[in-house]
Amino acid sequence: MVTFNFKLKFFLITVLGFMLFTVIGTLSHELGHITMAELLGNDAKLFYGSMTSAPEGYWEDEDVIAFQKFFEDNRDKLEANPTEGEKLLEPYFKPIEEKYPHNPTRSILITIGGPLQTILTSIIGLFILYFRKSKHKSEFKVLDWLGVFLALFILREVFNAVHGLVEEVLGKTQFYAGDEFRISEYLGWNVWTLPLMMMMIGAAVSLYVIFKVIPIQYRFSFVLAGLVGGLSGFAIWFGYLGPILLPVEI
Numbered sequence: 246m247v248t249f250n251f252k253l254k255f256f257l258i259t260v261l262g263f264m265l266f267t268v269i270g271t272l273s274h275e276l277g278h279i280t281m282a283e284l285l286g287n288d289a290k291l292f293y294g295s296m297t298s299a300p301e302g303y304w305e306d307e308d309v310i311a312f313q314k315f316f317e318d319n320r321d322k323l324e325a326n327p328t329e330g331e332k333l334l335e336p337y338f339k340p341i342e343e344k345y346p347h348n349p350t351r352s353i354l355i356t357i358g359g360p361l362q363t364i365l366t367s368i369i370g371l372f373i374l375y376f377r378k379s380k381h382k383s384e385f386k387v388l389d390w391l392g393v394f395l396a397l398f399i400l401r402e403v404f405n406a407v408h409g410l411v412e413e414v415l416g417k418t419q420f421y422a423g424d425e426f427r428i429s430e431y432l433g434w435n436v437w438t439l440p441l442m443m444m445m446i447g448a449a450v451s452l453y454v455i456f457k458v459i460p461i462q463y464r465f466s467f468v469l470a471g472l473v474g475g476l477s478g479f480a481i482w483f484g485y486l487g488p489i490l491l492p493v494e495i
Contacts (some may be wrong), residue, residue: 249465256466263474266394268482270363270401277362282355292494293487298355300345308344312337355429359424360443363401367450370395380458396454397471398448406444432434 275296277377282298289298305308315337323330325335373392374380382389405423429439459467 250462251468252463252471254469255463259467259470260474260477261362261392263471264395264478264481267396267475267478268487270366270398271482273366273398274359274363274401277358278355279358280362281358285351285354287351287355291491293491294483295494296419297494303345306341306344308337308340312341348432353428356424356427356431360428363398367396367399370398371450372456374454374458383460383462385460385463393454393459397451400475401438403434403446403451404444406440409440 265315265394271294272291273292275294278296279291279298280298282289286301287298288301288304289296290304299309312334317332318440319333367445370392373388374396377386377389377392379385379389379392402425405425409423409426423440426436429436432439439453455468
């Protein structure tokens with residue numbers, strides 16, 4: 246149940262909280278990938294909205310350096326015409342591929358690292374709410390709200406699946422690049438199996454936290470702040486701040 250009780254001060258603070266945690270959620274998800282990559286012996290790099298990893302010594306390889314320089318010098322041209330770009334990149338990329346062949350098992354383990362981090366963070370948030378007995382409180386302290394925000398990291402799973410569904414309906418999907426889609430494909434499942442499963446789990450956890458844990462007098466303002474803060478945080482980070490503070494992926 247939501248009562249239309251709007252709390253302006255709480256709303257503004259919560260908008261900022263959602264903006265901050267949108268960025269934290271994005272980067273911590275990528276750090277989940279990086280942690281798994283480094284556990285497997287890879288070198289990894291963090292970009293503002295993604296990561297990449299490669300076998301030790303890859304980044305110092307002369308062929309890799311030449312490939313990166315050519316890509317950076319011709320980025321606009323390559324991105325404007327991907328088909329022609331592939332042909333131009335092939336002479337640079339082919340020797341790299343021969344020296345560092347793709348390892349599907351290692352690649353999928355690194356892929357799993359991101360969603361695993363998101364899920365574990367959400368579980369930590371739920372544990373905080375459980376041990377704080379937040380469900381039975383009429384007023385929340387900072388630690389209760391921290392538990393709420395961490396538990397709602399699972400909303401990423403809902404967003405990913407909904408985003409995929411929208412692109413599917415609009416006919417924009419050429420390939421499914423999300424982590425859950427890739428894991429499903431690797432396991433031999435329909436690509437939508439894991440994304441939809443995780444979307445349902447994410448929705449169930451989020452609805453529980455919002456409608457059963459957060460005190461009723463805050464719910465309307467919290468949901469509204471989530472929409473405003475989440476979208477604003479996403480737009481500001483990916484559209485402006487992220488590329489300034491962290492590298493753009495090659």
